[in-house]
Amino acid sequence: MTTQSARAPQSEIPTGREEVAAAILEAATGLFAERGPAATSIRDIAARAKVNHGLVFRHFGTKDQLVGAVLDHLGTSLTEVLSAGAPVDERDQAMDLQMRVMARTLLDGYPAAQLQKRFPNITTLIDWVRPVHGDDVSARLAVANGLALQFGWRLFAPILRSATGLDELTEEEIREVVRKEVGRILSPATTPP
Incomplete structure (x- = not known):
């Protein structure tokens, strides 16, 4: 039996440690987004990469470790996308991908909170909103609430739109409203006592 890597033109086959690891992460990310980790085998990932x-196995260890590496990578x-000031559509694509893989x-029953070791975008966001919220717990709750709103709309928009009669709004209109609401949650207007 011929493997996909044996049939691929030599120039397309990744070589070197960094190139191989990057190809595996990219393949795993795409497959996890499409079908989830449970329905994706190591052989599927290797074939795509x-x-x-x-x-x-050599680069990432067990499948659980690979799932954690994909979550860290995302x-x-x-x-990086957020720090670079990328256009809104590029930011939305990056957030959609991360949220789809996370969901x-x-x-699929993977302990994502234990597998993912780094949360750089969340840490940055908490640091950014902490001065506005006055204490650490309030800042963390605001970020969690903002993320929950993003997750909800990004993953369940069709049913939310249908159930609430918002079918006439475009996807971009919904995303803009969600952005504003997340902004309000993260940076609430200060009201006089």
Whole structure:
């Protein structure tokens, strides 16, 4: 049986540690977003990455460790996109991808909160809103509430729109309203006593 990597033109096959690891992360991210980690085998990831499946284990260890590495990778990538001041559509795509993989990971029963080791975009956001909220717990709750709103709309928009009679609003109109509401949650207007 011929593997996909054996059929791929030599120039498309990743070589070197960094290139192989990047190809595996990209392949795993795409497959996890499409079908979730539970329905994705290490062989599927290796085939898409055009590497031998043994390299997946060598670079990332167990499948749980690979899931954690993908979640860390997505958090770092989103932080880079946000820090670079990327256009709104690019930020939305990065957030959609991260939230889709996170949701599929959780729905598949993986302990995402234990597997993901770094949350750079969340840490940055908490640091940014802490002065506005006055204390650490309030800042963390505001960020959690903002994220919950984003998750809800990004994952359940069709049913939310239908159930609430908002079908006439465009996707962009919904996203703009959600952005404003998240902004209000993160930076509430100070009201006089």
